[in-house]
Amino acid sequence: MAPGTGKTVALFATCINDTMFPGTPIAVVKVLERLGCKVVFPKDQTCCGQMLTNTGYFKETVPIVKNYVKAFGDYDYIVGPSGSCIGAVRHQHPMLAERAGDQGLKAASEEVVKKTYDFTEFLVDVLGVTDVGAYFPHRVTYHPTCHSVRVAHVGDRPYQLLKAVRGIDIAELPDADQCCGFGGTFSVKNPDMSVAMGSDKARNVKSTGAEYIVTGDNACLMHITGIMHRMKAGVKPIHLAEILAHTEGDAA
Amino acid sequence: MTVTESRPRLTPAPPSGTYLGMPAFPKAVKAALDNQQLRKNLHHATSVIRAKRATRASEVRNWEELRVAGEEIKNRVGRHLDQYLVQAEKAMTDAGITVHWARDAEEANRIVIDLVKSKNTPEVVKIKSMVTQEIDLNEALEEAGVAAWETDLAELIVQLGHDRPSHILVPAIHRNRSEVREIFLEEMKQWGTPAPEGISDNPPELAGAARTHLREKFLRSKVAVSGGNFIVAETGSLVIVESEGNGRMCLTLPETLISVVGIEKIVPTFEDLEVFLRLLPRSSTGERMNPYTSIWTGVTPGDGPQDLHVVLVDNGRSNVLKDPVGREALRCIRCSACMNVCPVYERAGGHSYGSVYPGPIGAILTPQLRGMASAVDKSLPFASSLCGACNEVCPVKIPIADILVHMRNKAVEKKREHHPTVESLIFKVVAWIFAKGRNLAFIQRFSKLAGKLFKKRSHFGPLPWPASGWSNARDLPVPPKQTFRDWWQEREEASK
Numbered sequence: 001m002a003p004g005t006g007k008t009v010a011l012f013a014t015c016i017n018d019t020m021f022p023g024t025p026i027a028v029v030k031v032l033e034r035l036g037c038k039v040v041f042p043k044d045q046t047c048c049g050q051m052l053t054n055t056g057y058f059k060e061t062v063p064i065v066k067n068y069v070k071a072f073g074d075y076d077y078i079v080g081p082s083g084s085c086i087g088a089v090r091h092q093h094p095m096l097a098e099r100a101g102d103q104g105l106k107a108a109s110e111e112v113v114k115k116t117y118d119f120t121e122f123l124v125d126v127l128g129v130t131d132v133g134a135y136f137p138h139r140v141t142y143h144p145t146c147h148s149v150r151v152a153h154v155g156d157r158p159y160q161l162l163k164a165v166r167g168i169d170i171a172e173l174p175d176a177d178q179c180c181g182f183g184g185t186f187s188v189k190n191p192d193m194s195v196a197m198g199s200d201k202a203r204n205v206k207s208t209g210a211e212y213i214v215t216g217d218n219a220c221l222m223h224i225t226g227i228m229h230r231m232k233a234g235v236k237p238i239h240l241a242e243i244l245a246h247t248e249g250d251a252a
Numbered sequence: 253m254t255v256t257e258s259r260p261r262l263t264p265a266p267p268s269g270t271y272l273g274m275p276a277f278p279k280a281v282k283a284a285l286d287n288q289q290l291r292k293n294l295h296h297a298t299s300v301i302r303a304k305r306a307t308r309a310s311e312v313r314n315w316e317e318l319r320v321a322g323e324e325i326k327n328r329v330g331r332h333l334d335q336y337l338v339q340a341e342k343a344m345t346d347a348g349i350t351v352h353w354a355r356d357a358e359e360a361n362r363i364v365i366d367l368v369k370s371k372n373t374p375e376v377v378k379i380k381s382m383v384t385q386e387i388d389l390n391e392a393l394e395e396a397g398v399a400a401w402e403t404d405l406a407e408l409i410v411q412l413g414h415d416r417p418s419h420i421l422v423p424a425i426h427r428n429r430s431e432v433r434e435i436f437l438e439e440m441k442q443w444g445t446p447a448p449e450g451i452s453d454n455p456p457e458l459a460g461a462a463r464t465h466l467r468e469k470f471l472r473s474k475v476a477v478s479g480g481n482f483i484v485a486e487t488g489s490l491v492i493v494e495s496e497g498n499g500r501m502c503l504t505l506p507e508t509l510i511s512v513v514g515i516e517k518i519v520p521t522f523e524d525l526e527v528f529l530r531l532l533p534r535s536s537t538g539e540r541m542n543p544y545t546s547i548w549t550g551v552t553p554g555d556g557p558q559d560l561h562v563v564l565v566d567n568g569r570s571n572v573l574k575d576p577v578g579r580e581a582l583r584c585i586r587c588s589a590c591m592n593v594c595p596v597y598e599r600a601g602g603h604s605y606g607s608v609y610p611g612p613i614g615a616i617l618t619p620q621l622r623g624m625a626s627a628v629d630k631s632l633p634f635a636s637s638l639c640g641a642c643n644e645v646c647p648v649k650i651p652i653a654d655i656l657v658h659m660r661n662k663a664v665e666k667k668r669e670h671h672p673t674v675e676s677l678i679f680k681v682v683a684w685i686f687a688k689g690r691n692l693a694f695i696q697r698f699s700k701l702a703g704k705l706f707k708k709r710s711h712f713g714p715l716p717w718p719a720s721g722w723s724n725a726r727d728l729p730v731p732p733k734q735t736f737r738d739w740w741q742e743r744e745e746a747s748k
Contacts, residue, residue, distance in 0.1 A: 013736045015692060019699050020729065022736035041740045047686040052679055054638060056660030060683035067687055092657075150640035179595045183637030188721035190278045190635065195725040196285050196599050197637065226726030229711055 006036035009122070010072050012080035012089075015047035021218045027245035028081050028119055031132055035123075044071035050088035053096060055185045062100045065093045069108045077126065078112070081119040081241045083148020084217045089116050091151050118148065119241055120157040120216060130160045135248040137167035140238070141210035143201065143224065145217040146179050158216055158240055165243060171208035175200070182223035198227045205235055212238045262375075262399035264414050264439060266391065272622070274606035276631035281600045290426050290601050297425045301592045304538025305645065312534065321527045323649040326583035329518050330573060336485040336518045337564065343488025347550025349560040357387035360512060360565045364389060364477065365396045367510055367561055373398070373474045377466075377506065379492065379499040380404035381479025382420055382586055383514045383565055385608040386621075389477070400477065401469050403498040405462050412439040418602025420609060421536050421588035426601050429453040440465050466498065476502035476557070480513035481585070482528060483562070486521045489549040490562065493532060493542045503546050509557040515564050516582045528585060531647035536587035568621035577658045581616045583648040590642035590652060596635060605632065612642035616655040624663055633659035692737075699731040700738075706730045 009032055013025035029039050049064035068089060072078045080086050090113045097106035123129055142162060148154045162170055181187070181197025188194075201224050205213045213228070213235050215221045225237035274280060284290055309315050329336055341351045354360035368376055376393065378384065378400050390400040390411075402411045406424040410417050413435040417423030424432070436447040436458060445468055447461040478499070482491040490511055492499050503509060519525050533542040551560055573579050591597040591611025602610035606628035607618040615632045624630045633656050642652040668676045685695050706712070711727040714720070722728060734742075 015686065018692070018736040019696055020731055022732055022734065022739055025736045026739060041737075042689075043737070044689040046689055046692045049686060052683060052686075054657055054660070055675075055679065056633075056657070056662075056664035057676070057679045057683070058661045060679055063683060063687040067689075071689065146637075146639035146641070150644060177641075179637050179639035179641065181595070181637055183639070186634070186637045190281070190596075191721045191724065192278065192285055193281050193596055193599060193635075194637070197595050198726070222729065223726065226722075226728060229727040230713070230725065 004033070004036075004038040006038065007077055007126070008038045008040060008075065009077045009079050010075035011039050011041050012045060012072065012078050012085070012116070013041065014080055014082045014085045016219055016222075017081060020222070021239065024081050024218055024239040024241050027239065027241040028079070030245040031123075031134075031241065032079070035127055035129060035132060037127075040075070042071040042075070046071075048085040048088040048093075049096075050085065050092065051184050053088065053092050058096055058099055061092075061096050062102070062105070065096050065109055066105060068093065069105065069112050072112055072116070073108065076115055077122065078116045079119055079122045080116070081239060082217050082219075083118050083120075083145055083152040083154050084219060086116055086118040087147045087151030089113060118152050118154050118157075118216065120154050120161055121152075123244075124157040124160060131164035132161065132244050134165040134244045134246055135167050135250075136165050136243045136246045138211045139169040139171055139209060140212040140214050140243070141171045141173040141205055141208040142176070142214045142240075143173055143180060143205070143220065144176055145215050145220045148216050149177070154216065161240065161244060162214070166248075168243070171210045173208060174204045176204075180220050180224050182220045184219070187223055194223070195227065198223055202227045202231065202233065206233050210235060212236050212243075214238055214240050214243060216240045262394055262397070263390065263401065264412055264443065267414060267416060271606045271608075272626045272628070274626075274628045276627040277600075277604060277606075277635040278631065280604040280606065280628070284601045284604050285599060287601075289428070291599065293426055293428050294598050294601055297422065298592045298598045301422075301538055305535060305589055305592065308534040308538050308540060309645075312530070318527060318531055319647055319649050322531050322585075322647055323583060325519060325524045325527060326516075326585075326648050329516070329520065330579060330582055333515065333518065333573065336520060337515060340483050340485040340488055340518055341564075343486065344483075344490075344550070344562055345488075347488045349488065349550055349562050352561060352563045354563050354565045354567070356567050357565075360387050360563050360567065361389055361392035363563050364510055364512065365393060365398070367508070368393065368398050368475055369396070371475050371508055375399040375401060375469070375473055376475045376477050376510075377401050377403050377469055377473040377502050378407075379476065379478040379494070379502045380407050380423075381477070381512060382608060383479050383567075384477065384512050385417060387512070387565065387567060389512065401466075401473075403466050403470070403502060404494075405459060405496055405498070408462055408466070409435060412436065412443070416603060417608060418610065419588060419591060420586050420611075420613075423602075426603070429455060429458065432458055436461050436465075444468060470498075470501045470505055473506050475508040475510065476506040478502060478509065478511045480511045480517055480562075481532070482519050482525055483513060483517055484520075484522055484525055485518050487549055489522075489547050491525065491529075492544075492546045493529070494544045494546075495537060495539075495542055497544055500544050500546055503548065504556045506557055508559040508561070510561045510563065512563045512565060515566055515569050532585055532587055535585075535589040535645065535647040572617075572620045575620070578616070578620050578655055580650050581613065581620060581652075581655055583650055584613050584617065585648060587647055589645040589647065590650075593641045593645050594636075595639065595641070596637060600635070605635065607632075612636060612652045612656075613650070616650075616652055616659055619659055619663075624666060630663055630667075633663055689737075693735075696735045696737065700733055700735065703731040703733040707733065
């Protein structure tokens with residue numbers, strides 16, 4: 001399908017990707033356009049607000065919920081490359097509106113939530129593809145981030161997508177279902193515990209012999225590879241979307 | 253009241269200090285994280301029990317339906333607790349049980365002490381019970397001149413080891429067999445039948461020593477104290493599930509049985525009980541069925557204890573019930589699946605939580621029961637990465653991660669009740685940044701500037717405060733010179 005002839009997708013880049021890891025939303029744009037979608041980037045967008053919500057600042061998050069509704073309310077498909085941020089929008093935004101006593105916002109938020117997808121869900125469920133034409137001739141291991149699995153419920157969609165990538169060598173990650181210890185502000189409020197959990201994750205990643213550690217969440221990835229970079233472990237972080245964007249035309 | 257120095261103790265002394273005097277969780281875990289023996293014991297024990305639970309849950313075809321049933325029954329109990337408690341009291345009284353009501357720990361302890369004193373006995377045997385730990389009954393009895401002997405093997409190890417429980421199901425999970433051997437050799441002789449000389453650290457030998465040590469106490473004691481897993485409101489029946497048979501000994505041999513039970517332990521009918529008898533053993537020990545289930549409905553003449561008492565304890569539970577979000581924690585049936593699966597508990601151990609209820613359930617229950625005044629209680633809602641593994645295994649579907657977040661909100665609002673905190677001011681700024689796309693774009697000027705200034709490096713190494721919390725052990729990537737927002741803008745302009 002030619003670019004721009006399919007579905008119109010509003011890209012929710014997420015604040016951390018927009019600011020720190022622009023390569024990830026760029027990869028999402030590339031994949032979606034390759035699959036024929038028209039991608040738009042609503043410039044009002046900011047963040048899902050979970051850093052505030054999960055630290056206990058409910059009141060402060062309400063304007064962020066409002067802003068999300070304002071930025072994305074008009075679109076049929078809102079897609080973001082983060083199980084955690086998508087999970088927070090779905091699971092927490094209506095609750096925050098309700099706590100604030102704003103029934104109008106709650107109703108509006110519930111509508112937007114229904115149209116909000118994790119990147120992997122949109123590919124597999126809405127577009128119905130698992131083979132997105134990617135090529136990635138490297139050994140990788142995938143860490144299923146907690147919120148992608150337990151809040152956004154992406155299931156095995158990331159694996160389906162990874163398995164269809166040509167040339168890829170997927171190493172199974174031991175204790176994959178164990179949290180990496182990032183946990184948002186947990187990483188700085190409980191730094192010793194966070195690092196203890198992260199060092200076990202890093203050890204498991206290293207044991208696979210993978211060149212790349214892959215996740216669908218760059219925040220968890222920043223934590224895991226923050227530890228691994230300090231250890232000079234020689235394992236590179238990469239977001240799933242960036243693997244899916246990679247084709248034989250790109251330099252390996 | 254404190255034990256006078258002159259009188260020797262009747263039972264091994266617990267460690268000095270109180271739970272409430274313990275440091276905040278982030279500080280308390282430092283020692284635990286450095287304790288390689290503890291880390292190894294906990295990793296091994298929780299991994300084994302975690303795998304067993306997963307197997308046993310997966311073989312029940314309608315496991316998810318059972319969980320929903322457990323959730324709904326307990327919710328019904330919470331909604332009509334007043335009626336069910338009165339119904340249970342009447343049924344128990346009709347069956348010959350004397351029912352007592354205790355508003356708090358002090359009242360509950362006083363009732364038990366008075367009952368034991370009226371029997372003119374210097375000691376009681378105990379069945380493992382969380383609520384008696386919660387009210388610190390053993391120490392109250394000690395102060396009143398009564399020796400309370402724990403008869404559950406792991407509780408015995410904890411008691412003889414001058415220690416505190418670190419898990420609600422396997423309270424000595426932090427100990428290994430060689431430590432247990434040392435404790436038995438050193439302590440048993442001081443408090444009763446000694447451990448055999450030359451005993452090895454082979455578990456059957458250790459269990460044999462405990463059996464012999466406890467036997468004389470079982471045969472001698474006139475009073476037993478128990479908790480209760482369930483009270484069936486329609487019949488007034490009490491239910492205790494256990495693995496070792498020590499409970500059955502306590503429930504049958506002594507003349508008097510005093511059961512201390514939290515008011516949330518009610519189930520309406522026997523039909524409801526069936527759901528929990530299937531959920532509990534699989535979730536807790538990873539067994540299809542626990543070895544001993546004792547159910548008693550009042551006094552049976554000539555068989556078992558002839559004087560039965562039940563002390564119904566509130567101790568903060570009514571307050572928890574007032575909070576529509578927090579009260580879901582009262583569904584807890586004390587199975588311990590949440591702590592067995594928790595990566596934080598696995599590394600912190602139970603003692604770091606400063607409460608008899610450690611792990612995820614403790615992190616939401618303790619600050620609700622005790623309030624959030626002490627350093628440790630304030631820190632408990634934050635003692636989680638919110639990974640949500642606990643939510644998935646909870647047999648009564650307590651949304652633990654959501655309640656943690658709710659408790660964090662309560663903690664934050666309480667802290668800034670009178671004046672803003674530094675953290676609350678920081679989050680005001682964060683909220684402003686994320687309130688509008690153009691605010692975020694403005695702030696990104698600074699991240700891009702950092703990207704330009706440090707363009708020669710890929711990461712920052714250790715940084716001074718306030719970045720030290722992150723960067724002491726983790727490198728931080730240098731921000732990019734161009735944000736996604738800018739890239740998009742540039743692309744749009746190029747395509748015009």
